[in-house]
Amino acid sequence: MRLLLSSLALLAAFQLAGCASTGYRADAEVGLRPVSAGVGSVSGDLAGRPGVESLIDRLVASGDYDRGTLVAILSRVESQPWIIELMDRQATPSRATGPTGAWTRYRARFVTSESIANGVAFWRRHETALERAEARYGVPPEYVVAILGVETRYGGYLGTTRILDALATLAFDYPRRAEYFTRELESFLVMCRHEGIDPLAPRGSYAGAMGLGQFMPTSFHGYAVDFDGDGHRDLWGASDAIGSVANYLSGHGWRRGEPVAVPARAMGFTPKSLEAGFAARYPVSLLVSRGITAVNPLLGYREASLLELDATDRYEYWLGLDNFQVITSYNRSTYYAMAVHQLAQELRRAKGEGPILTRLGQEGSARGLAMAVD
Numbered sequence: 001m002r003l004l005l006s007s008l009a010l011l012a013a014f015q016l017a018g019c020a021s022t023g024y025r026a027d028a029e030v031g032l033r034p035v036s037a038g039v040g041s042v043s044g045d046l047a048g049r050p051g052v053e054s055l056i057d058r059l060v061a062s063g064d065y066d067r068g069t070l071v072a073i074l075s076r077v078e079s080q081p082w083i084i085e086l087m088d089r090q091a092t093p094s095r096a097t098g099p100t101g102a103w104t105r106y107r108a109r110f111v112t113s114e115s116i117a118n119g120v121a122f123w124r125r126h127e128t129a130l131e132r133a134e135a136r137y138g139v140p141p142e143y144v145v146a147i148l149g150v151e152t153r154y155g156g157y158l159g160t161t162r163i164l165d166a167l168a169t170l171a172f173d174y175p176r177r178a179e180y181f182t183r184e185l186e187s188f189l190v191m192c193r194h195e196g197i198d199p200l201a202p203r204g205s206y207a208g209a210m211g212l213g214q215f216m217p218t219s220f221h222g223y224a225v226d227f228d229g230d231g232h233r234d235l236w237g238a239s240d241a242i243g244s245v246a247n248y249l250s251g252h253g254w255r256r257g258e259p260v261a262v263p264a265r266a267m268g269f270t271p272k273s274l275e276a277g278f279a280a281r282y283p284v285s286l287l288v289s290r291g292i293t294a295v296n297p298l299l300g301y302r303e304a305s306l307l308e309l310d311a312t313d314r315y316e317y318w319l320g321l322d323n324f325q326v327i328t329s330y331n332r333s334t335y336y337a338m339a340v341h342q343l344a345q346e347l348r349r350a351k352g353e354g355p356i357l358t359r360l361g362q363e364g365s366a367r368g369l370a371m372a373v374d
Contacts, residue, residue: 024201041071042056042074042075043075044074044075044076044077045077045078045079045168046074046075046168046172049172051172052074052172055171055182056070056071059186059190064189064190064194073189073199073200077164077165077168078165079168079169079172079173080166080169082206083166083169083207084170084173086206087174099311099314099315101310101311101312103310103311104311106335107338107342110149110150110339111342111346115149115153115343116347116350117350118153119347119350120351122148122154122155122238123141126238126239126242129227129228129238129243130144130242133243133245134246136243137243137246137247137250137254138256139245139254140344140348142344142345142347143340143341143344144242144249145344146343146344147213147327147340148213148241148245149343150339150343151212151214152211152212152213152214154212155212155236155238155241158204158236159203159205159206160203161205161206162200162203163202163203163204163210164185164188164200166206166207166208167181167184167208167217168185170184170207181208183218184208184218187216187217187221188208188217191220195232196232210235210236211234211236211241212235212237212238212241213241215248220233220235223244223248223251224240224244225243225244226243227239227240227242248329249330253326253329254323254326255322255323255326259321260320260327260344261320261321261338262294262296262298262318262319263296263317263318264293264295265293265317266291266292266315267293268291269292269317271308271315273290274306276307276334277308277334278305278307278320278325278328278332278333278334280305280306281303281304282303282305283303284303284304284319292317298319301321305320305324306319306320307319307320307324309334309335309338318338320334324341
């Protein structure tokens with residue numbers, strides 16, 4: 001759903017912002033009025049930039065804006081060169097050839113006693129919305145809460161970069177992803193028009209992700225829901241964020257009542273002899289033949305992803321199942337999805353909800369699973 005970015009880098013750019021809705025609709029007309037009577041051309045940092053006029057033409061043709069309003073808004077964009085520098089650093093690949101502890105360090109940023117305690121408190125405050133989301137979309141509360149925890153510390157770190165500036169900078173100053181970010185900028189402006197939001201007001205990540213769940217604008221249009229019934233889809237409000245995250249996971253194929261991942265034993269397996277990662281799916285029989293076996297019986301599953309986590313002094317192996325793949329649609333990173341999974345399990349234990357999937361022995365599932373997955 002989001003652009004694949006290191007959550008660690010995102011957190012470095014965030015500031016404490018609180019969990020309540022920011023009320024961006026309060027001054028909705030501020031950014032929607034032209035600043036002068038004449039239409040003219042875009043001035044300021046975007047003046048003369050290729051692609052700006054075609055963006056304006058598309059939005060005017062769609063009927064969402066008049067030209068004068070768009071010229072006024074885009075003339076107030078402030079380009080942010082530091083965003084391009086951060087994006088370039090994100091694109092630098094790792095060249096490690098053995099265990100370096102990368103997973104251990106990554107996990108330690110998200111699965112902590114403080115994060116667990118705050119997550120349980122968030123769960124209890126919003127239990128009604130979380131239960132409604134599970135009933136409607138089939139996604140357990142612990143996974144919705146865990147995603148909000150990893151993304152924004154349950155709304156505590158929402159980002160301070162003006163979304164309009166972030167998306168415009170990336171659309172017009174970052175050729176490698178210009179097409180993607182131009183589409184996101186266009187979607188953001190449409191979102192602001194439909195929701196009555198001042199385009200100059202919303203703030204979020206340096207990549208343009210918004211709200212408690214850090215939705216990109218195109219994901220807003222596809223999956224954001226008005227879960228509190230107030231007539232607006234408010235990504236900065238807890239109820240709408242909960243419903244929207246659950247809807248996103250459901251829309252990407254979440255399987256109600258099925259596990260996410262299981263730990264595996266690696267007996268006689270040579271590290272790096274098979275490609276690993278969420279996209280590396282293998283027949284379970286092949287994995288068994290290479291010495292990779294699930295700690296718990298993996299009944300009914302014929303394929304799984306081989307997950308290799310770079311712990312401090314060894315590789316740790318897991319098998320990722322269909323719901324693990326769904327989490328990676330939110331952020332295409334094995335470490336991200338595993339952090340969400342492990343935080344979800346800790347949240348469930350801390351809240352006293354019992355082992356995940358114990359009800360499968362009574363209800364069964366489409367795959368005939370009958371085990372509790374740790």
